[in-house]
Amino acid sequence: MPGPDPATLQRLAGLAAAQPPLAHRLAEGHADRIAACGLHAELSRLGLGAEVVEALAAFAASRGAAAFLAAVAAGAQVNPSEGRAATHMALRDPATRATHGGHAALAAEAERLRASGLTHLIHLGIGGSALGPALLLxxxxxxxxxxxxxxxxxxxxxxxxxxxxxxxxxxTGLISVSKTFTTRETRLNLESACRWLAAGGVADPMARVTAVTASPGRAAAAGVPAAQILAFPETVGGRYSLWSAVGLPLVVRCGWPAFEALLDGAHAMDRHVLETPFEENAALRLATADFWFARVLGRPTRAVFAYDVRLALLPAYLQQLEMESNGKSVTADGRPVDGPTAPILWGGTGTDAQHAVFQLLHQGTHADPVEFVAVATPGHGLDPAHHAELLANCLAQGAALALGRPEAADPARRIPGNRPSATILMDRLTPDRLGALLALAEARTVALAALFGINPFDQWGVELGKELAQAIGAGAGPPDPATAALRAFIAEAAAGPGQASAA
Known part of the structure; x- marks a missing residue:
């Protein structure tokens, strides 16, 4: 599918030029809110008026964004470069999750590990094989x-x-997660971890390994006991895989009911995304807002700040999900894109980030969109003043970005305001609410890909670096002079003081 047509982009650009300042909109009572699956999305401070929302709705319909999400849910071939479907939604659908996700085997292995007498497990993976499980834990x-x-x-x-x-x-036991079971970083960590077990008196380290993979034959060939190999489908990409046996760490730590609730919350969000009209559809509204800022307004980044330490890993998780999915420069049918695609996602944790990067957000020369994620109720039993102060800061930052202090007499104290932000507020942080939040992020990412006309399910850019690393590690000739110089420096440093100069 080619990218957006120039006439549509021109119309959207015209609407952008006519937008009043955010302070004016808010003073007039502008409200834009969506509630779904225990999440409250406050979009008013994005400043998208009714005319813009209507235009974006028409644009999303013309790009088939809702239809693309439906095709994903139906198991259609939506990944043309690899010729396969993307079936992560089936992992949480009650009608298909048991058979498609191998969840019975997952539950049994988790129960075995919970009853094993082991006090610790080390989960070895990288990318989607690690970011999702780490966030869940x-x-x-x-x-x-x-x-x-x-x-x-x-x-x-x-x-x-x-x-x-x-x-x-x-x-201590080991969980090794690799879709192909050939990922070099994970295999090396597994080998080293097994040597650590052996040195500590474990007679058969591989008997302590549970493998999670889409290539069970390779795991068996590596020596993992067959009963301890959990498979997930080839049609599930790593960054979309925490709903499969990749989520084993959560089941081991918290038990099956927590994981099942995570799946239920995600499925509830899937139903919302697939069945709700555009105006109240959280995924489509957020995806079109992302398109509006990245493509129409040319603002190249989006910042995400989690105002809850339990969600500290959310920005990193979203970085991989969004930038690995939509960081593309060709359309799904191989044509060069004619403008920006996915924004660069970055962020941190409130309130720490306020004392690190918010100066730039408030008074710097950038006015890129910001997103706050917070939880209305705390997860600790300390003085409620902690959570009240945390939320007060979260709400204040969004208001300060929008309103600023443009009238200050001293230019150094002048804060321009008119800087867009959205807030996603959860009523509480429970497995079902977290499942809904992460499923919303996935649907938003996939819908944005449809708006750009790109394939969100491949990641060929990642593969080149892996190939070159393997060649360099094997001693092959350096691909460029800079690499040769860096290798020489590494060799000299490894030789130790005096050795390099003597050479």
């Missing part, structure tokens, strides 16, 4: 009664060394 795992699970993704040995430093190998 961070958000929901504090009160779990199962073994503690630590996630190691980086091939840097320091990451694994830190994860194992205070653990007893005799009471």
């Amino acid at each position: 961070d958000a929901l795992g504090t009160g779990g009664d199962g073994p503690e699970v630590r996630v190691v993704s980086n091939v840097d040995g320091e990451a694994l060394a830190r994860a194992t430093r205070d653990l007893d190998p005799r009471r």
Whole structure:
């Protein structure tokens, strides 16, 4: 499908030029809110008036955004470069989840691990094989009664060394997650972790491994016991996979009911996205807003700030989901795109971020959209003043971005305002609410891909770096002079003081 037609973009640009300042809209009582699945999306401070929303609705219909989401849900071939479907929605649909996701085997393996006497598990993966599980554990795992699970993704040995430093190998198990079971970083971490177990007195380290993969034959060939290999479908991409056996850490830590509630919340959001008209459809509204800012207004970034420490990993999770999905420069049929696609996503945690990057957001020369994610009720039992102060800061930042202080006499104190933001507020952070939030993020990403006309389910750009790393690691000739110089410096440093100069 080609990209958006110039006439539509020209019309949207004309509407953008006629938009009044945000302060004017808000003073007039402008309200734009959507409620779905326990989430409240406050979109008023994005400043999209009724005429803009109507134009974006027509544009989304012309691009087939809702139809594309329906095709994903129906299992159609929506990934043309790899010739397959994208079936992550089937993993949480009650009608298909048991058979499609292998959830019976997942539940059984989790129960085995919970009853094993192990106190800790180390989850080894990278990208979607680690970011999703880490987020689930961070958000929901504090009160779990199962073994503690630590996630190691980086091939840097320091990451694994830190994860194992205070653990007893005799009471520690391993989870190795790799879609192909050939990912070099994960395989190296698995080998090192097995050596650590052996050095700690574990006679058969591979008997301590549970593998999660779309290539069970490779896991078996590596020595993982067959009964401890959990499969997930080839049609589920890594960044969309936490609903499968990739979510094992949550089940081990918190039990099956928590994971089932996560799936139920995600499925409820899927139904909302597939069945709700545009004006009240959270995914389509957010996706068209993303298009509006990235393509129509040419604002290249979107910042996400989680005002809840339990969601501290959300920006990193969304970075992979959105930028790996929509960071493309060709359309789904191979034509070059004729403008910006996905925004660069960045962010952090409130209130820390306020004292680090918000100066730029309020008074810098950029006016890119900001998104706040918060939870109305706390997850701790400390003085309620903590959460009240946290939420007060969250609400204040959005208001300050919109209204500013443009009338200040001192230019150094002048804050222009008119800077867009949205707030997604959850009533409470429970598995079903988190499932709804993450399913909303997926649907938003897929819908935005339809607006751009790109394929959100492949990631060929990631593969080139992997190929070159393998070649360089094997000692192949450097692909460019800069690489050659850097390799020489590394060799000299490895030789130690005096050795390089002597050479």
